[in-house]
Amino acid sequence: MWTWFYKLASPPYVYGVAAALMPWLLGTAALAMVYGLIAGLAFAPPDYQQGDAFRMIYVHVPAAIMSLSVYMVMATASAVALIWRIKVGHAVAAASAPIGASFALLALVTGSLWGRPMWGTYWAWDPRLTSELILLFIYVGVMSLRSAFEDHARGDRAAALLAVVGVVNVPIVHFSVVWWNSLHQGATIVKLGAPSMPGSMLWPLLSMWLGFMLFYGAVLCTRVQAEVLNRERQAAWVREAIKS
């Protein structure tokens, strides 16, 4: 029953799976995002307070959620790689870091563009904004630490440890709006009870979220393939894989 799980530790198997999954993930991501964008930008009603400016939500919120989710994926893969010495874990973590950093940057940029018409400023030193920025810095730290070592294996493990240590920031970002008095609005979707949003606004958002997740999966597959190839460049199966 667990054999599929054990197989995930084998680089050639992961390389094959990633290659097979990639087009499916990319296709479904495109579908979900096309629906989400059309329904969100054209058919969802304008917000009673924010008017049409609220439509920024369809990029901003999924990007912000993904910046945290990708961090958790990276930290989990790092922990797995450190504890059980599974090299594929390092490949997944190394592949995830730039994607997560891009999501964090996207969330910050769209957030500040949204903040200009709504709050009257591009940037406020608000807990949630600040902790998201710190998340970006931690991503940058993990990536630079990995590349600072000449010995790849050592850089991988050092970056993995830092990624695991950096997990303490994730609950801080998530709960910052609850703990501190913040300009940023509180949880709207993921909370106990019904979401405080009508379905015509909510469904496109959920679809965008799904689309972002699938898109992450697709990009991750591509990057993991590259990472695995680079790490296993001495192995015989790589020569076979590249020839075919």
Added chain:
Amino acid sequence: MKVGAWRAFVLIVYRELCLSFRRPEHLFQPLVFFLIVTTLFPLGLSLQLSQLRDIAPGVLWVAALLSSLLSLDSLFKSDADDGTLEQLALSGQGLTLIVVAKTCAHWLLTGLALVVVSPIVAIALGIPTAAFATMMMSLALGTLTLSWLGAIGAGLTIGLRRGNVLLSLIVLPLATPLLIFGAAATERAISGTSAVGALYFLAALCVFTCTLAPFAATAALRITLE
């Protein structure tokens, strides 16, 4: 001869203190840096003393963080360069014990020294004497937490040539909660309101890092030493 864990701890701390007191310039440089950075702010901003008091907590804490960071680089570096660290690791004592001892000694030499010097800076920045106790308490808790975080960062960057910059890049984001709560506690103390809440938060962070960071720092050393 088998040396007990407590005895080994005391010996390592004693060795660190001895080494530092024989080269006192290493002891004074971070403190002088702390003083210089805090004097730069009033010079650069040319404020009245009353305005200075408003920004004093932030200035004090940023300067404290930067000067502690400056000395973190030396936490393991010289011992790693001459092979002492490897000998310590092979000594039969747990590596965690060695990390704890070295970090404690490092805090005594940098963090505690900073706390002792801080009233001078506080007077210069116009912080009222009534706020000194809270300020020093918050700095003591904050610098201890920072030493633990720094032990992880220093452990990860030992073998690197440009490790110092990378060390700041790694440690500073993790240290931002310290800055927030530390400056908040000092600010409350200056305005005369109760700073207990922020101090409790600092203490909680301190306990959290004291209990978990030694293991993370040990793992970091294992990775970089091999």
